[in-house]
Amino acid sequence: MPIDATQPYDDSNVFAKILRGEIPSRTVYEDDFALAFHDIAPQAPTHILVIPKGAYVSWDDFAAKAGDAEIAGFVRAVGHVARAAGLVEPGYRLLANIGGHGHQEVPHLHVHIFAGRPLGPMLAG
Template sequence: MSYDDDNIFAKILRGEIPYNKIYEDDFILSFHDINPQKKIHALVIPKGKYIDLDDFSLNASSEEMVGLIKGINIVAKKLGISTDLGKGYRALTNVNDDGGQEVPHLHFHLFGGEKVGKMVA
């Protein structure tokens, strides 16, 4: 599968669709989910054109990989859900159709602000 430049996150990265930004740096963009599933529900996306975690792990530079992981931590701190504050959160990414991925651009959901619950019921 090749990267789809018309996916919603590609459009957000190009500034074609409005979003409620939390944080941005050279590697990631983070914003609030428009349909939150928990009290706090944010998205963290790499700025590079990566379809999913497998694509990212095979093709991203080491600098991009570090930038994404550190970016997730920065966003958690900004949202007040990091372990530094005695809190916690869930970072979740879905891979391909069988994994429940809906948008073909790698993205992590950060859930927090309340007990997130069991992973699978």
């Protein structure tokens, strides 16, 4: 169910639990600013999620509240994960769903990395 991206951060969300080690994940990368892991319901042959370690509901929340080092670290982590997975060539797609119209389902900022096949048009429907 899509969420309201303006709501306060809920530390009982699944990604907060993963960050605390309460739920296991197939981690592919971790540093001081981000955690990356395989999606449990992949939508492409490669489907990795990258989340900031801070408590941010949405991109807007992150941009407004995170420090410069945290923002740079998160963006660099996304790039590092894509390069390390060998996705730069032939290519990949980044997706961040924000709020109800964007169909965000987990109230913790996250970026999807999709790859492994031609992904088709940018938007469906």
